[in-house]
Amino acid sequence: xxxxxxxxxxxxxxxxxxxxxxxxxxxxxxxxxxxxxxxxxxxxxxxxxxxxxxxxxxxxxxxxxxxxxxxxxxxxxxxxxxxxxxxxxxxxxxxxxxxxxxxxxxxxxxxxxxxxxxxxxxxxxxxxxxxxxxxxxxxxxxxxxxxxxxxxxxxxxxxxxxxxxxxxxxxxxxxxxxxxxxxxxxxxxxxxxxxxxxxxxxxxxxxxxxxxxxxxxxxxxxxxxxxxxxxxxxxxxxxxxxxxxxxxxxxxxxxxxxxxxxxxxxxxxxxxxxxxxxxxxxxxxxxxxxxxxxxxxxxxxxxxxxxxxxxxxxxxxxxxxxxxxxxxxxxxxxxxxxxxxxxxxxxxxxxxxxxxxxxxxxxxxxxxxxxxxxxxxxxxxxxxxxxxxxxxxxxxxxx
Amino acid sequence: xxxxxxxxxxxxxxxxxxxxxxxxxxxxxxxxxxxxxxxxxxxxxxxxxxxxxxxxxxxxxxxxxxxxxxxxxxxxxxxxxxxxxxxxxxxxxxxxxxxxxxxxxxxxxxxxxxxxxxxxxxxxxxxxxxxxxxxxxxxxxxxxxxxxxxxxxxxxxxxxxxxxxxxxxxxxxxxxxxxxxxxxxxxxxxxxxxxxxxxxxxxxxxxxxxxxxxxxxxxxxxxxxxxxxxxxxxxxxxxxxxxxxxxxxxxxxxxxxxxxxxxxxxxxxxxxxxxxxxxxxxxxxxxxxxxxxxxxxxxxxxxxxxxxxxxxxxxxxxxxxxxxxxxxxxxxxxxxxxxxxxxxxxxxxxxxxxxxxxxxxxxxxxxxxxxxxxxxxxxxxxxxxxxxxxxxxxxxxxxxxxxxxxxxx
Numbered sequence: 001x002x003x004x005x006x007x008x009x010x011x012x013x014x015x016x017x018x019x020x021x022x023x024x025x026x027x028x029x030x031x032x033x034x035x036x037x038x039x040x041x042x043x044x045x046x047x048x049x050x051x052x053x054x055x056x057x058x059x060x061x062x063x064x065x066x067x068x069x070x071x072x073x074x075x076x077x078x079x080x081x082x083x084x085x086x087x088x089x090x091x092x093x094x095x096x097x098x099x100x101x102x103x104x105x106x107x108x109x110x111x112x113x114x115x116x117x118x119x120x121x122x123x124x125x126x127x128x129x130x131x132x133x134x135x136x137x138x139x140x141x142x143x144x145x146x147x148x149x150x151x152x153x154x155x156x157x158x159x160x161x162x163x164x165x166x167x168x169x170x171x172x173x174x175x176x177x178x179x180x181x182x183x184x185x186x187x188x189x190x191x192x193x194x195x196x197x198x199x200x201x202x203x204x205x206x207x208x209x210x211x212x213x214x215x216x217x218x219x220x221x222x223x224x225x226x227x228x229x230x231x232x233x234x235x236x237x238x239x240x241x242x243x244x245x246x247x248x249x250x251x252x253x254x255x256x257x258x259x260x261x262x263x264x265x266x267x268x269x270x271x272x273x274x275x276x277x278x279x280x281x282x283x284x285x286x287x288x289x290x291x292x293x294x295x296x297x298x299x300x301x302x303x304x305x306x307x308x309x310x311x312x313x314x315x316x317x318x319x320x321x322x323x324x325x326x327x328x329x330x331x332x333x334x335x336x337x338x339x340x341x342x343x344x345x346x347x348x349x350x351x352x353x354x355x356x357x358x359x360x361x362x363x364x365x366x367x368x369x370x371x372x373x374x375x376x377x378x379x380x381x382x383x384x385x386x387x388x389x390x391x392x393x394x395x396x397x398x399x
Numbered sequence: 400x401x402x403x404x405x406x407x408x409x410x411x412x413x414x415x416x417x418x419x420x421x422x423x424x425x426x427x428x429x430x431x432x433x434x435x436x437x438x439x440x441x442x443x444x445x446x447x448x449x450x451x452x453x454x455x456x457x458x459x460x461x462x463x464x465x466x467x468x469x470x471x472x473x474x475x476x477x478x479x480x481x482x483x484x485x486x487x488x489x490x491x492x493x494x495x496x497x498x499x500x501x502x503x504x505x506x507x508x509x510x511x512x513x514x515x516x517x518x519x520x521x522x523x524x525x526x527x528x529x530x531x532x533x534x535x536x537x538x539x540x541x542x543x544x545x546x547x548x549x550x551x552x553x554x555x556x557x558x559x560x561x562x563x564x565x566x567x568x569x570x571x572x573x574x575x576x577x578x579x580x581x582x583x584x585x586x587x588x589x590x591x592x593x594x595x596x597x598x599x600x601x602x603x604x605x606x607x608x609x610x611x612x613x614x615x616x617x618x619x620x621x622x623x624x625x626x627x628x629x630x631x632x633x634x635x636x637x638x639x640x641x642x643x644x645x646x647x648x649x650x651x652x653x654x655x656x657x658x659x660x661x662x663x664x665x666x667x668x669x670x671x672x673x674x675x676x677x678x679x680x681x682x683x684x685x686x687x688x689x690x691x692x693x694x695x696x697x698x699x700x701x702x703x704x705x706x707x708x709x710x711x712x713x714x715x716x717x718x719x720x721x722x723x724x725x726x727x728x729x730x731x732x733x734x735x736x737x738x739x740x741x742x743x744x745x746x747x748x749x750x751x752x753x754x755x756x757x758x759x760x761x762x763x764x765x766x767x768x769x770x771x772x773x774x775x776x777x778x779x780x781x782x783x784x785x786x787x788x789x790x791x792x793x794x795x796x797x798x799x800x801x802x803x804x805x806x807x808x
Contacts, residue, residue: 030449030451032446032449035442035443035446038442038446039439039442042438042442043435046432046435046438049426049430049432049769049770050602051430051432051602051607051609052601052602052609052610053602078478078479078482078610079478079645079647080645081644081645082482082645108643108645110642111642111643111644114642115513115642115644203452204451204452204453204649209451211451211452211649211650211651211652212452212478212647212649233481233504233505233506233509234509238731238732239732239735239736241505241736241741241742242742243742243743244509244512244513244742244743245505245506245509246481246482246485246506246509246510246513247479247480247481247482247506247610248482249479249610250610251602251609251610251652252609253609253651253652253655254649254651257451257651344642345641346641346642370449371449
């Protein structure tokens with residue numbers, strides 16, 4: 001789409017100009033798999049007359065995902081949230097109460113831990129990875145630690161091997177939230193096989209679109225069996241309930257969608273790569289905005305676009321986001337506010353976290369995914385450049 | 400009894416050596432689903448719209464239609480009914496115990512535990528299968544924070560009587576109406592009773608979204624709290640809640656729901672015909688009672704529930720279940736074992752649940768739904784008649800099999 005580029009302050013939407021994007025572009029992936037493939041998969045459950053309860057497509061999806069992550073077991077769920085709740089509940093050491101986890105993370109992760117019956121104990125992150133590490137987790141381990149939740153960051157991975165070593169040394173279970181790292185490798189090893197288990201999302205905004213959904217990968221057969229039961233009320237056979245369970249089953253329509261998305265995955269990563277290259281090329285000349293680069297010595301999905309606003313950027317992040325959003329560019333602050341700074345009615349444990357607080361002010365997610373064209377990306381970067389050039393006038397006008 | 404159904408041959412039934420009546424096992428649930436053409440059209444449109452979840456236009460539309468149908472202010476679609484029940488318990492903001500029947504699907508109680516509540520089980524009235532209101536009154540007098548009543552089998556409670564007990568003790572009343580979509584009490588549809596009701600749209604229910612459900616309430620503030628617990632998408636005002644739950648229903652689920660809702664009246668009518676077929680076929684057969692609504696003046700007829708009286712029928716519920724299983728009829732023993740006998744609830748000190756225990760040993764659900772028709776019902780009725788006729792021989796066969804298993808050990 002041809003867009004009138006902004007020339008003067010008055011062209012900003014907040015100052016009366018037309019929006020740059022009438023149809024907003026966002027940070028959600030919203031990948032659209034081939035509809036014919038989706039229908040072909042759907043035909044399988046339709047002909048079998050089975051719409052949920054571990055149907056043929058759920059089984060096929062779990063086989064495919066286990067192979068993809070190079071693990072022996074995959075268990076699917078209604079969404080990533082309940083996958084995490086159930087996994088934490090299974091893995092937590094009995095009679096221990098604390099889940100050691102980063103504060104600079106998914107905004108609902110504290111809620112997840114509370115549903116699982118534990119108290120979040122927040123730790124700092126490593127400035128280089130923006131993620132929990134063995135060094136940042138270690139000071140929080142103690143007699144009450146039930147498990148460690150290692151969360152992979154939005155770009156690249158956390159030091160999973162370091163966390164594994166720490167967890168093993170202390171005999172503490174380690175669960176990974178790998179939602180943003182489906183495609184990645186670490187030292188050539190697929191994400192999915194680290195710790196006791198890893199959890200992923202099939203939400204439409206994520207790499208593999210299953211409408212809603214989630215899954216867990218593990219090499220622990222007992223854990224997989226226990227979770228397969230737990231997501232279906234902990235039934236073992238038609239007339240026997242083993243323990244507390246709930247309903248966290250993935251239905252067949254969602255499994256069909258995830259399978260169709262999985263078929264498209266390699267091609268999608270190529271498309272993501274193209275988008276990333278455009279960002280990389282165009283942002284290179286824009287001082288004040290530093291693109292977080294993917295580690296291309298590993299496998300990566302090139303999906304998320306995260307930038308740091310450096311000292312050279314003249315506007316505050318809040319101001320930048322406000323102008324971007326007003327133009328229909330739905331950029332988002334990176335994990336902000338961090339969890340420890342949001343008051344909750346349930347207990348959490350948080351000491352001072354100066355690094356997390358500083359990092360939480362600096363990063364920004366820019367539009368990506370299926371609905372963001374290469375031309376859109378150029379327009380986004382042009383707009384950022386416009387903001388920088390007119391920053392003095394914007395600061396005066398906004399004040 | 401219609402003798403034409405009964406073969407006099409020794410091997411009249413699969414359990415006695417005959418081939419099974421149904422080569423392909425006959426499922427027990429409703430399993431109504433849109434036609435392939437309707438499904439394909441809906442999903443091509445969805446793919447063109449590229450709106451996949453997070454309270455999209457289909458979920459919005461479904462909520463409007465559900466609220467209209469149930470004559471209630473708010474219908475809030477959720478990923479499934481169990482999460483919906485946990486959301487309601489969370490939204491009530493209560494602690495302590497919730498009085499509920501043990502004679503229910505185990506998920507009802509599980510959902511309370513996730514919301515940090517203790518189930519206090521109330522025995523049932525064998526006439527209604529619903530909570531014994533006198534015992535409910537006594538349990539509430541001992542101190543409880545809420546009542547969860549379960550509208551079972553397409554029937555409803557005697558609503559004024561139940562509401563009066565809850566009101567007397569000043570505790571909120573809400574409903575697990577997982578079985579109840581399409582039912583009404585004195586002309587008023589389920590959905591508008593108590594503080595809230597939770598419906599299941601699981602594939603085995605009369606109204607299906609594959610997996611799914613909805614919460615209904617007439618309370619604006621309570622509805623808003625529920626939307627905020629569900630997710631940030633679809634909220635009308637931001638309210639601080641204790642915690643969120645990701646209870647979203649996707650556009651795919653909503654698409655199925657909208658299509659099924661178009662046919663719901665036909666589905667209920669068809670269910671009613673099949674239910675009547677069973678009743679006609681079984682009325683003269685001793686020892687089997689088909690459950691009919693006690694208080695609902697409109698039922699969805701989605702459950703064919705038998706009560707087996709072993710002395711009169713000649714076989715116990717479990718023996719009859721074994722007979723049907725061999726025939727390829729997937730009958731379900733509800734609720735077996737009773738919720739109070741399932742971990743972790745078996746550790747809760749039991750109140751007297753005598754009637755619940757008796758009924759848990761007698762109830763059997765038979766197939767009724769999309770995969771059954773009049774002819775299939777006829778064949779199942781025939782099987783039941785034959786089973787009664789050969790009850791003595793079946794008992795002997797099963798006892799011999801049991802002894803065989805014993806000696807293998």
